[in-house]
Amino acid sequence: MIVALVxxxxxxxxxxxxxxxETIYFGGGTPSLLTIDELRLLIDTVYKNYSVAKSPEITLEANPDDLLSVRAQSRTIxxxxxxxxxxxxxxxxxxFFEDDLKRMNRAHNAxxxxxxxxxxSKHFSNITIDLIYGIPNMSLEKWNENLNMAFSFGVNHISSYALTVEPKTALDTFIKKGTYPPxxxxxxxxxxxxxxxxxxxQGFVHYEISNFGKPNYFSKHNxxxxYGKPYIxxxxxxxxxxxxLRSWNVSNNIKYIKTIQKNELPSESEILxxxxxxxxxxxxGLRTIWGISLKRIEDDFGKTYKKYLLKQSEKYINEHLxxxxxxxxxxxxxxxxLCDGIASDLFKIDLS
Structure with a gap:
């Protein structure tokens, strides 16, 4: 797999x-399972084949249990x-609570x-953590303790999402059986x-619906x-x-590797x-503090789109949303x- 990624x-x-x-992001899985040599190889490959900014933001997603595993050698990792x-x-x-982690079937403990x-936090100043809210039976006091615990470690960025129930997960099964509240x-x-x-x-800026960062600690990658910048x-x-154009690679690992071995890209694409x-x-745009630029709407899409957007927005403006x-x-x-629901109602349907 590593050879194929390279x-x-x-x-x-x-x-x-x-x-x-400007940014390199190791995520969408468990990249903390990669060895230091594997990570170094991938980063070196980027530098060798692409023009890289002087001080790029390079992020690694990691689970607490991986970072503290024997293989990781704890502090030296x-x-x-x-x-x-x-x-x-x-x-x-x-x-930060044991019962929450067990219900969410997380591998690490509190x-x-x-x-x-x-x-x-003794080695990195730029740390973001994920926190889940809206967990059934979690009191406001308990949620407040979670936040205070995060602040106590001096983290400068928090990504926080409402608990969602995915089909065929343990949580989904518990709710259907009535052993866990909806x-x-x-x-x-x-x-x-x-x-x-x-x-x-605490001095955080709510710069995107699910993201809170202190000044100079916003996620450059996200x-x-x-902003709609190109990415690979x-x-x-x-x-x-x-x-x-948007493209996506096949999800099957074996198909992915075999296609790459033939010097072919294992992807499909669509023109937007x-x-x-x-x-x-x-x-x-609506999820961020920068909002939707009406000038950009007119410049990039035309007056008809701007007129449509303003018309669709009227009821939400009247409702103070x-x-x-x-x-x-x-x-x-x-x-x-309610941002995502509002945005979807503002969408234009292409009937052409």
């Missing part, structure tokens, strides 16, 4: 020939990550979550509003997605985007229509929790 990076270097790589060029860690904490952050949207909203209030008090995704199931791009900009400020369409505090 080969794909080499095969696709022409796609970003005239662009500078963080030093070794820094030596490879990795300068940002994304750690999947989810919760002690590992705390120990991992304690050690990691998701409560009112509880999730209560947690979300408390999250906004508490992070603001922000690039929201390497590996099985990875998606790529060049501004006009003007309406596709319009809808995507609405979905991503959206507002317009300096030619930007933005969500209000009340509208943030």
């Amino acid at each position: 080969k794909e990076l080499e095969l696709r270097k022409v796609e970003l020939k005239n662009q500078t790589i 963080f030093e070794n990550y820094l030596k490879t060029g990795i300068n940002r860690l994304s750690i999947g904490i989810q919760s 002690t590992e979550a705390k120990t991992c952050l304690s050690v990691a 998701i409560d949207e009112h509880l999730a909203l209560q947690h979300f509003n408390h999250l906004i209030e508490k992070t603001q008090q 922000t690039s997605y929201w 995704g390497i590996g099985p199931s990875a998606h790529s985007f060049n501004g006009d 229509s003007r309406t596709d791009k319009f809808n995507e900009y609405l979905m991503t 959206l507002y317009i400020d300096e030619d930007k369409l933005l969500t209000t505090k009340k509208g943030k929790f």
Whole structure:
């Protein structure tokens, strides 16, 4: 697999020939299982085949149990990550409470979550953690303890998401059997509003619906997605985007490797229509503090699209869920929790 990833990076270097790589992100799986030598090989391959910025943001997603495993050698793993060029860690904490982690079928426990952050924060200043809210039976006091625990470690970025139930998961089974309560949207909203209030008090900026960062600690990688910048995704199931075309690799590992071995790209693609791009900009832009630029709508899509957007937005503006400020369409505090539903209602349907 590692050899195939290297080969794909080499095969696709022409796609970003005239662009500078600003971020490198190891995620979408468990990249913390990679050895230091494997990580170094992949990073070196990027530098060898692409133009890379002087100080790129290089992020590694990691689980607490992996970082504290015997193979990782605990404290030295963080030093070794820094030596490879990795300068940002994304750690999947989810919760600091044992019962929550068990219900979500997480591999790590509460002690590992705390120990991992304690050690990691001594080596990395740029750390983001994931926290889940809206967990049934989680009181506001307990959610508050989760947040205070995160703040106590000095993390500068938090990504927080409402608990969702995926089909055929352990949680889905528990709920259907009646051994675990169903998701409560009112509880999730209560947690979300408390999250906004508490992070603001701690100096975080709520710069995207699910992301809270202190100044200079926003995720450069994710922000690039929201700005619509081109990117290349390497590996099985990875998606790529060049501004006009979206492509995705096959999900099957064996098919992926065999295709790469034949010097072929294991991907399919689609060309995005003007309406596709319009809808995507609405979905991503409305989630951020930068909102939707009405000038960009008119410049990129035309007056008809701008007129349509303003017409569709009227009822949400009247309900104080959206507002317009300096030619930007933005969500209000009340509208943030409903952002995705609002955006989908603003979508334009391409009937051509």
